[in-house]
Amino acid sequence: MALRNALLAALIDRESSGYDLAKKFNSSVANFWTATPQQLYRELEKMETEGLLSARLVKQDKRPDKRIFSVTAAGRAALLGFSRRTPKPTTVRDELLVQVEALAHGDVASIRASIEAHQKASRTRLEGYEQRLADILGSRTEKEFLATGSRLGPYLTLNRGITFERENIAWADLALTVLSHRYPGPESGTS
Amino acid sequence: MALRNALLAALIDRESSGYDLAKKFNSSVANFWTATPQQLYRELEKMETEGLLSARLVKQDKRPDKRIFSVTAAGRAALLGFSRRTPKPTTVRDELLVQVEALAHGDVASIRASIEAHQKASRTRLEGYEQRLADILGSRTEKEFLATGSRLGPYLTLNRGITFERENIAWADLALTVLSHRYPGPESGTS
DNA sequence: ATCGCATAGTAAAGAAGTTGACTATGCCCG
DNA sequence: CGGGCATAGTCAACTTCTTTACTATGCGAT
Structure with a gap:
């Protein structure tokens, strides 16, 4: 009953298939919600039977057919209702930070590698978000957009995602620097 | 199999009871993991039967007895093992951002109120984190601490939590400003 | 003396999320 | 023409999380 709202938000401005989603x-809503493909297919199916979405089958020549979902009037009503409820507190699950918390009791070399991987993933997501931001802004400056643009909601969530990823990257730099001073490893520098 | 690791990380430097946790x-690990009391009690119980934690009953005069859990050798081994695994990608669930994404299709006044509440909660958490940071630093400067301090792991995760909450607060300011220009409401200013 | 509150913890149903395997079509590569 | 890959989606078992509602002790206020 929660992924559901994220799906409505994701589909309301652009219908799409389960596979697309x-x-x-990952590059549209993943910023504030994550879900596996299975979750999506299951939930979309349920939402259709409940009348929140309508699906149309699109036959494709060179590929398997696909089902495109769009939000119905009932779906819009549900979304409006959701917007009036008090949102549940944000929940986070970050295994990397769990590892870092217990740094002194773990395998520092391995944790360092995880931080690097995490940083790289953040860079990739950041690029995606910045691309989407550029698409939303078009030729306008940010100021012009804020005064007159539509898609204000997506702009704001993207904005949050962008600073989040920038801070992830900066944090990883800090962590790696500190670790390299405190736990000088077996010369893993660029030879 | 995941909350488990967060609990090991939380208990390894300081034993505590389920109730304490x-x-x-919320002020120690909530930064990167959230769990309800029920989850904690259940998981602690399971971890004890599996030998990762040991519990001792502390009798109290003026209150119900409590059970203090601490990490066993097996628990330490599990934590070390965990530190060597590739951490799962971070997952987030933020209903407020879902509401904001679909701003144009929702009840803006209600969403504005939610942003304000969210910001307030961030301020509270930020204060808690800053207090904990001060406790960790003691009389040292941040630089001195980074060179010589212990509890580097907690420092790093706290640091991440602090910037995260600061960015939440700044984002809320941005969102509220934009909304007040674009959806000028019924004069909800301080009269 | 009873009501509400803080402490401390338990139980269990139901909702939600994860994992792994599986179907099926057509493309390109060798 | 066989294997791997991208597209598009399904199924079922399993684990985890959420929600609601309990038990129990002692304090302080009405």
């Missing part, structure tokens, strides 16, 4: 959830 | 998870 499974791929693009 | 239920209250303080």
